[in-house]
Amino acid sequence: MIDLKDLEYGELCDFLTGLGEAKFRAKQIFSWLSKGVVSFDEMTDISKELREKLEKSAHISRLEIEKKLVSKIDKTTKYLFCLEDGNCIESVVMYYKHGVTICVSSQIGCRMGCRFCASTIGGRVRNLTSGEILNQIIFAEKDLGERISNIVIMGIGEPLDNFSNVIKFLHNANNPNGLNIGYRHISLSTCGVVPKIYELAEQNLPITLSISLHAPDDSIRDSIMPINHKYKIEELIKACKEYLKRTKRRISFEYALISGVNDTAENADELSRLLSGMLCHVNIIPVNSIKEREYVSGDKENIRKFCERLLKNGINATVRRELGRDINASCGQLRRNSTKQ
Ligand code: SAH
Secondary structure (H helix, E strand, C coil), X not given: CEEHHHCCXXXXXXXXXXXXXXXXXXXXXXXXXXXXXXXXXXXXXXXXXXXXXXXXXXXXXXXXXXXXXXXXXXXXXXXXXXXXXXXXXXXXXEEECCEEEEECCCEEECCCCCCCCHHHCCXXXXXXXXXXXXXXXXXXXXXXXXXXXXXXXXXXXXXXHCHHHHHHHHHHHHCCCCCCCCHHHEEXXXXXCHHXXXXXXXXXXXCEEEEECCCCCHHHHHHHCCHHHHCCHHHHHHHHHHHHHHHCCCEEEEXXXXXXXXXXXXXXXXXXXXXXXXXXXXXXXXXXXXXXXXXXXXXXXXXXXXXXXXXXXXXXXXXXXXXXXXXXCCCCHHHHHCCCC
């Protein structure tokens, strides 16, 4: 049976007219779905007759909270959500001055194989549906009792490897009848699936594109990110420039500093040359050590030095503040540790 949350607003209108109903019902139903109702009976402004009709022809998907960890330091909240098929995914809610941000997963597992990442170790199980991506926001809002204003698609999975569902999700998250989250408040992070970056540019949605770059040259990037064997840095940067031209949105580059791999002054200079003249921002992240891998982060002093070197070279850069340190908030590890997977 069709999950109503997998339909875009226009498709929901068509679905209802197909049932012989008026189009405006879509507005009511879309709004109820966004509030996290789990049965049609909760839709109190809809006739019993229509509710019964819907019951027979459609499904409302839901997520169960399998585990919830709340940071005592900064309130960062990490959910392990259980999907209807028993698979688990992670979502993290972070509290910033500018609003409440959720980091959502786009796939169950990941097949990109980045060497430092916990989410990819078991490979990809399947793509998430657009409804399952949306549900992470809906059920986190419901549980927290507060509105989420920003989304980062930076959880488990490679969003550009699940392109059509992610685009559908973006449309629905933005829809004013539902969660109503502005595209400018949404970031999508990719390891660099180049052809899909062009496709995303064509969609012309003013979301922020975040590139997990992590290396200033091909030999380093080849050694830590298999995607680089397919699409070299030069092609990736070219695609970013096209994205920038289309959307006028500043590109964000993620750079996880890994001790002895990509963290020297020369690496900083090379990175500066690569990005010079581009409207962008570099987010420096201390690499998070995972037990399955040997990578470790440099010390605080080295991280600060790397950032300063970029700034001195005229590159816009900041060190990402770590949130939820006490609950291991970075993604992929909770799912790996859960017994259900
Ligand atoms: N597949 C997408 C989004 C998910 S990963 C992507 O690659 O961008 C989200 C971010 O976390 C990426 O920048 C990724 O490179 C980074 N990341 C993964 N494992 C990490 C680790 N152990 N330490 C620091 N950053 C990590």
